[in-house]
Ligand SMILES: Oc1cc(-c2ccc(F)cc2)cc2cncnc12
């Protein structure tokens with residue numbers, strides 16, 4: 187059967203990247219998306235904002251919802267302190283298989299735990315399966331209609347603490363209006379919008395950073 191876009195992206199990383207060099211993997215994916223095929227990675231512009239928030243938070247416990255090909259997984263993992271691991275959840279097994287190879291090519295496999303399954307099923311298992319008390323940093327980049335139910339699940343499962351930072355992609359395009367309304371109007375969050383553009387395009391998009399106030 188015909189290859190998938192993520193599989194073609196992996197080939198481009200293996201061809202144009204340097205094994206063990208995360209920056210070269212990030213550049214190879216951005217080049218592929220700008221010159222060969224658009225793909226829904228967070229991209230370089232929003233990726234730089236992601237980098238700055240991760241660096242500011244310097245988290246010990248990290249969760250990513252929506253691995254896709256592992257682009258943002260590599261961006262985050264390359265910035266983590268030694269010994270810190272990030273957990274990333276991916277629903278699509280074909281994409282997960284590509285992401286594992288891209289993460290390994292970057293040399294970051296020891297800093298990443300990739301779990302296949304739906305966020306709704308897996309979030310309640312975080313404590314028992316991974317010994318997590320609370321998350322310092324969460325990156326939401328999966329199906330837009332899951333952002334609101336999943337943040338409520340974080341609250342119900344006691345996975346947030348005073349100061350936990352949630353960063354959400356695509357709050358304008360494709361858009362997550364119910365999620366935005368919730369975090370911007372809830373007294374339990376302090377939210378800030380970072381304007382940018384949809385990856386590799388001129389279309390308006392941005393990231394919403396929400397700090398849990400306890
Ligand atoms: O960053 C993203 C972008 C788009 C997307 C697709 C098509 C289009 F036309 C515009 C935007 C979809 C996503 C799904 N999950 C996670 N991230 C995504």
Ligand SMILES: [Mg+2]
Nearest residue numbers: 228327355356
């Ligand atoms: Mg996205």
